[in-house]
């Protein structure tokens with residue numbers, strides 16, 4: 001046999017040591033960080049390409065070919081307005097890419113998840129770790145995409161950073177997106193996961209106030225009310241407040257709603273996670 | 280007929296008890312699982328496994344083996360009853376229980392995002408090993424489970440036998456009080472199966488307590504100190520393999536292939552052969568259990584031919600766990 005255990009004397013091989021949840025939690029994070037680093041060559045293109053093309057076409061190609069966009073606001077204001085929306089959509093995407101999709105696989109037909117949940121910590125904390133690791137990846141992708149959204153447009157982007165708002169909105173948006181990722185990851189299975197993009201993510205992004213500020217929807221009142229159920233709206237508007245002088249939804253509405261969504265998605269996500277792990 | 284947990288003598292150590300003096304590592308009392316939809320997968324299971332034992336759950340598909348293992352390893356919530364592992368109530372303190380168990384599930388649950396080596400390394404880290412200790416233990420285990428050459432491979436590139444070895448290595452890495460193996464050799468080729476048996480026998484020699492489920496009677500017979508034969512979630516018999524085979528009272532099992540009405544032949548043989556204890560038709564043959572095998576083959580041929588049956592094949596075996604299972608349930612253990 002191998003060398004005796006570090007903790008158990010050789011005459012008592014049957015005593016596993018007491019680990020403690022925090023140690024196991026940290027090790028799970030370590031594993032996710034390691035996998036991210038190992039897969040950086042996939043992470044970077046999948047994170048950068050979509051926002052890069054979006055910004056490139058809307059704020060570089062269109063102004064250059066004289067295609068009017070941004071309505072009366074004009075090209076420069078449109079670039080500025082788009083920065084916040086792009087960041088919000090990147091974070092939402094990342095939450096799904098980094099939490100929901102791996103989770104669907106782990107719950108897939110060999111149920112790899114059965115091993116992850118045997119780590120010595122409460123089941124709920126395994127789910128919490130997924131949210132934390134996902135939120136960190138969301139934050140990372142926002143940091144990567146921010147320079148793209150700022151420097152690619154042909155017309156200058158006017159930034160006006162509001163640090164207190166930025167430093168609270170960004171983590172909140174990331175945690176919310178990761179929690180939504182957990183919820184989706186436990187609700188969908190390998191067979192239905194294409195639907196996740198087709199009928200959930202696409203409508204969320206098109207109607208998430210990425211390409212237009214919420215206030216401007218005033219002329220389509222029913223739509224302005226309808227999109228209020230979309231969490232992405234509050235992320236876009238929050239980032240607008242944090243980064244730009246563009247008019248935005250009142251922060252007094254943004255914060256509580258974002259917080260509410262975060263709590264709701266986390267609670268629901270952890271519950272469906274538990275229900276799917278246990279039979 | 281068969282010895283079950285309840286009808287053994289009160290005084291002598293009962294075969295259904297763990298070896299005297301060994302601390303108990305697993306105890307279940309009335310453990311029951313009724314799945315939503317009403318399937319009773321495990322029905323009032325009482326089990327005690329002592330330290331150092333290899334204990335087997337032998338039963339056909341759907342007997343409730345995986346469900347039982349699941350309830351002892353924090354994955355299937357019992358409907359009623361209790362489960363203790365290493366003195367810890369599994370469902371009161373699941374996180375603590377998880378420190379004490381090593382699990383090899385029925386499916387391949389290796390981390391597909393990681394290499395062979397990293398599967399072990401991170402498992403060690405989950406269980407509180409420092410970086411240096413996890414590295415050292417990983418190298419030792421790779422060596423011991425003959426995986427060193429594959430260390431850098433993604434786990435998807437492993438053969439079934441190698442993947443299974445890696446799962447066992449991972450499960451014992453944190454030195455669990457008890458190792459659970461759910462059908463550890465199902466789907467393996469004969470060579471890999473024997474290699475796995477050797478690994479388990481080595482672990483046993485090192486004192487590792489093991490609970491394994493299987494539907495291969497040879498596996499149960501070879502490896503287990505004691506075993507429970509289960510079907511439809513119930514324990515039908517619990518004893519050492521030897522004890523189980525003795526308990527049938529059969530010392531020889533005769534399999535007769537013949538033309539004609541086999542049920543009639545079975546009845547005839549049961550009536551006419553001295554020492555016949557049971558006769559059943561299974562898979563197009565007649566299975567006859569006999570005590571006192573002296574001259575039984577010629578007698579069988581004679582009786583059959585006198586009754587107008589043409590015997591086409593005849594074989595005689597020692598009783599096996601298969602015999603025990605057939606004796607208990609009237610059906611065959613094989614898939």
Ligand SMILES: Nc1ncnc2c1ncn2[C@@H]1O[C@H](COP(=O)(O)OP(=O)(O)OP(=O)(O)O)[C@@H](O)[C@H]1O
Nearest residue numbers: 279314315318320339340341342343344345346347
């Ligand atoms: N999640 C579930 N929901 C409902 N019924 C289930 C579930 N899992 C198992 N069952 C049923 O419970 C019974 C026992 O199943 P279990 O998987 O424990 O058997 P097993 O002995 O491990 O069989 P196998 O040899 O096929 O692995 C079966 O009738 C099965 O259909």
Ligand SMILES: [Mg+2]
Nearest residue numbers: 344345346385
């Ligand atoms: Mg099973």
